[in-house]
Amino acid sequence: xxxxxxxxxxxxxxxxxxxxxxxxxxxxxxxxxxxxxxxxxxxxxxxxxxxxxxxxxxxxxxxxxxxxxxxxxxxxxxxxxxxxxxxxxxxxxxxxxxxxxxxxxxxxxxxxxxxxxxxxxxxxxxxxxxxxxxxxxxxxxxxxxxxxxxxxxxxxxxxxxxxxxxxxxxxxxxxxxxxxxxxxxxxxxxxxxxxxxxxxxxxxxxxxxxxxxxxxxxxxxxxxxxxxxxxxxxxxxxxxxxxxxxxxxxxxxxxxxxxxxxxxxxxxxxxxxxxxxxxxxxxxxxxxxxxxxxxxx
Amino acid sequence: xxxxxxxxxxxxxxxxxxxxxxxxxxxxxxxxxxxxxxxxxxxxxxxxxxxxxxxxxxxxxxxxxxxxxxxxxxxxxxxxxxxxxxxxxxxxxxxxxxxxxxxxxxxxxxxxxxxxxxxxxxxxxxxxxxxxxxxxxxxxxxxxxxxxxxxxxxxxxxxxxxxxxxxxxxxxxxxxxxxxxxxxxxxxxxxxxxxxxxxxxxxxxxxxxxxxxxxxxxxxxxxxxxxxxxxxxxxxxxxxxxxxxxxxxxxxxxxxxxxxxxxxxxxxx
Numbered sequence: 001x002x003x004x005x006x007x008x009x010x011x012x013x014x015x016x017x018x019x020x021x022x023x024x025x026x027x028x029x030x031x032x033x034x035x036x037x038x039x040x041x042x043x044x045x046x047x048x049x050x051x052x053x054x055x056x057x058x059x060x061x062x063x064x065x066x067x068x069x070x071x072x073x074x075x076x077x078x079x080x081x082x083x084x085x086x087x088x089x090x091x092x093x094x095x096x097x098x099x100x101x102x103x104x105x106x107x108x109x110x111x112x113x114x115x116x117x118x119x120x121x122x123x124x125x126x127x128x129x130x131x132x133x134x135x136x137x138x139x140x141x142x143x144x145x146x147x148x149x150x151x152x153x154x155x156x157x158x159x160x161x162x163x164x165x166x167x168x169x170x171x172x173x174x175x176x177x178x179x180x181x182x183x184x185x186x187x188x189x190x191x192x193x194x195x196x197x198x199x200x201x202x203x204x205x206x207x208x209x210x211x212x213x214x215x216x217x218x219x220x221x222x223x224x225x226x227x228x229x230x231x232x233x234x235x236x237x238x239x240x241x242x243x244x245x246x247x248x249x250x251x252x253x254x255x256x257x258x259x260x261x262x263x264x265x266x267x268x269x270x271x272x273x274x275x276x277x278x279x280x281x282x283x284x285x286x287x288x289x290x291x292x293x294x295x296x297x
Numbered sequence: 298x299x300x301x302x303x304x305x306x307x308x309x310x311x312x313x314x315x316x317x318x319x320x321x322x323x324x325x326x327x328x329x330x331x332x333x334x335x336x337x338x339x340x341x342x343x344x345x346x347x348x349x350x351x352x353x354x355x356x357x358x359x360x361x362x363x364x365x366x367x368x369x370x371x372x373x374x375x376x377x378x379x380x381x382x383x384x385x386x387x388x389x390x391x392x393x394x395x396x397x398x399x400x401x402x403x404x405x406x407x408x409x410x411x412x413x414x415x416x417x418x419x420x421x422x423x424x425x426x427x428x429x430x431x432x433x434x435x436x437x438x439x440x441x442x443x444x445x446x447x448x449x450x451x452x453x454x455x456x457x458x459x460x461x462x463x464x465x466x467x468x469x470x471x472x473x474x475x476x477x478x479x480x481x482x483x484x485x486x487x488x489x490x491x492x493x494x495x496x497x498x499x500x501x502x503x504x505x506x507x508x509x510x511x512x513x514x515x516x517x518x519x520x521x522x523x524x525x526x527x528x529x530x531x532x533x534x535x536x537x538x539x540x541x542x543x544x545x546x547x548x549x550x551x552x553x554x555x556x557x558x559x560x561x562x563x564x565x566x
Contacts, residue, residue: 051402054565074404084399089312097308100301101403141403 002029003065004149004180005050010059012045012204019045021204022059027182027197029148032175034191034212035184036289037201043184044081046201047153051078063149074102077142078151083134087127091118091137094126095144104145112140116170132163139170150174153184168194192285200292207296215285222261225250225277226268238267250277299416305405306413310387319383324428327376331369331432334359335440357529360440363451367525367536369433370459373425374522377463378487380421381470385483388414388474398566407561411475415554418467426460458522458538461546465518468553475557491515517545 005027012020020042027033035043048054050061052073063072085094095109113119116136121129129137135155142150152171156164164187171194175181185191191198192212200208224235235241235251240259245252253264261280268275310316338354345352358364391397400410438444470487477483494515502510511520521542523535 048565052407053398053401055563070401070404070406070409073402078402080398080402084395086309086313086394086396088314089309093308093312097305098403100305100308101400101405103301103404 003027004029004031005061005063005182006065007046007050007061008059010046010049010061011057012042012049012054013057018204020049023201023204023206025199025206025209027180029180030178031197032181032183032195034195034198035182035201036186036188036191036198038293039186040203041201042204043201044153045204047078047080047151047182047184051076051080051151053080074104074145075147076149076151077145077147078153079135079138079142079155080151080153082154082157083138083141085126085134085137085141088125090123090125091129091140092122094137095141098141098144102145108144108146112143115143115173116140117166132159132166135159135163135167136170139167143174147179149180149182151182154186155183156185156187156190164190188284188286188289198285200289202293202296205296208292212285215288220255220260221281222253222255222264223247223250223277223279223281224253224264224268224275226273226275228273231273234268234271234273235264238264240264240267252281299412302409302413303416303420306417310417313387315386316383319379319386323376323379323383326379327373327425327428328432330376331373331429332436334368334436360436362437362441362444362448364525364528365433365437365440366452367455367522369429369436370455371522371525373429374459374462374518377425377466380425380463381466381487382484384414384418384421384467384470385474385487386480387417388471389478389480389483392478393480401566407566408558411554411558411561414471415468418464418471421467422460422464425463426456429459430456452536454538455522458543461543461550462518462521465546465550465553468550468557469514472553472557472560475560511542512545514549517542517549521546 003026005025007023007025010020010023011018023042023046035046037043045054049056050063050068052068052070061068063076066072085091086097089097091113092109095112096106099106099109110119113122116139118133118136118140121133126134126137135157139152139155142152155171156167159167168190171181171183175194181194183191183195192215195212197211198209199206224231228234231251232244232246235244235253238253240255240263242254242256244254255264261278265275265278335354338357338359342352342354359368391400397410401407405413434449437449441448469490470483473483473486474480477486494513498510498513498516510516521538525534525536528534
């Protein structure tokens with residue numbers, strides 16, 4: 001697949017602080033790429049370098065195989081950190097200005113306003129907008145030049161649950177249209193739902209990169225409840241059991257490879273036990289994220 | 298391409314109320330101020346009368362061609378500070394709203410961002426020249442006892458100097474705005490520049506050769522266009538431009554814009 005973005009040894013230092021440390025990364029066409037990391041891990045600094053507002057200390061990157069230039073940025077729609085617009089201009093006027101900067105036809109404005117459902121408020125000044133409307137206008141602006149790549153940095157920051165749901169729906173809609181999306185977010189649940197690939201940054205270092213599908217792989221954990229006293233001991237005799245943890249009155253059985261919840265169920269039944277609760281635990285990105293961060297000291 | 302960049306800046310400004318208020322005040326003050334010269338002369342006459350002297354103000358050809366050009370240009374030059382403050386507001390806004398950052402993310406290069414501002418400065422300077430020319434033409438036609446083309450076209454080269462003066466000062470304001478990035482502090486610095494430079498030059502005057510004083514940036518403007526009024530006290534004034542004074546102003550103007558460029562190029566926005 002075609003490389004949309006490739007980053008080589010990209011480094012940014014602020015005085016003694018290495019905000020981004022020799023980052024190597026590739027994003028291919030059509031991926032929805034999640035960038036994860038705690039606050040201050042270098043996500044926004046990285047995106048700032050990719051969009052030409054932060055000067056890299058060392059290293060290089062290329063968009064669509066070309067060296068970075070201001071013209072290449074016109075093919076990318078980006079919102080970094082929070083929406084930025086002229087407060088005294090209306091949403092419509094702000095987008096007209098953006099269209100001039102991006103050198104794209106103004107006919108697109110009506111379409112993107114429609115996508116983010118701001119058509120009714122387009123003639124009101126930007127400073128009268130709610131935070132959710134500002135975020136949506138930012139997404140409209142990013143979509144204005146029909147970009148092949150979309151960069152969204154914490155697009156749901158500070159939104160209420162309704163606003164978050166709106167934005168999530170919007171991102172899914174855009175992803176379905178085949179655009180490459182780079183999404184920096186704290187909301188791991190969101191990344192798991194939307195992204196195809198993800199990378200984890202920690203204090204400027206890349207500590208993990210891979211497909212989101214891999215998150216579910218690994219040992220299966222089955223949560224078992226039954227109204228007998230020695231459930232624990234009986235489960236220990238099951239050949240597929242690797243370890244057992246007790247949590248809230250139920251047994252969390254980590255299985256050896258090749259064994260699944262159905263085997264546990266059959267084993268219990270053969271031993272004359274009827275489970276009142278039997279559930280396979282899906283490993284969440286959240287859990288994996290915390291594992292990755294704690295492993296990489 | 299240059300026109301495209303100028304249009305971007307105009308799009309930002311023409312929908313900004315402060316722009317119209319400050320611009321309106323500037324041209325209003327310029328117009329009314331320029332037309333009030335005779336009233337000022339009357340005030341002068343009354344004051345002198347108090348000392349037992351008499352002057353016939355009608356014999357002072359303040360608004361006669363070609364005197365009117367140089368008189369208006371010299372006085373009009375003081376109002377450039379108003380335009381400069383508007384420039385400071387327009388550029389520091391881009392940093393406080395962080396819109397400079399978004400402009401670059403959206404696809405302007407840093408140089409292009411600066412060029413939009415410089416082009417606007419050129420435009421404001423040119424409009425100032427046209428305004429002052431029109432005001433001068435009207436007052437000249439009203440007050441001049443003799444109107445001839447020859448008299449009207451005399452001293453017009455000072456409009457070139459006036460253009461340089463305004464563009465020089467706007468470039469200075471733009472540079473300070475980009476370096477400081479905060480409107481309040483920048484405006485105070487712009488207002489204090491003349492005073493600070495005067496203190497420095499007056500303290501240096503006895504210790505350094507004269508030519509060194511003439512190359513100080515704000516001084517270079519004073520030397521570019523001499524004060525014209527001493528001619529009414531029968532003194533010689535320089536009613537022509539000199540190459541050296543133009544060159545000094547041009548060099549400073551270039552340096553201001555170049556420093557602004559360097560700062561933009563090197564900093565994280």
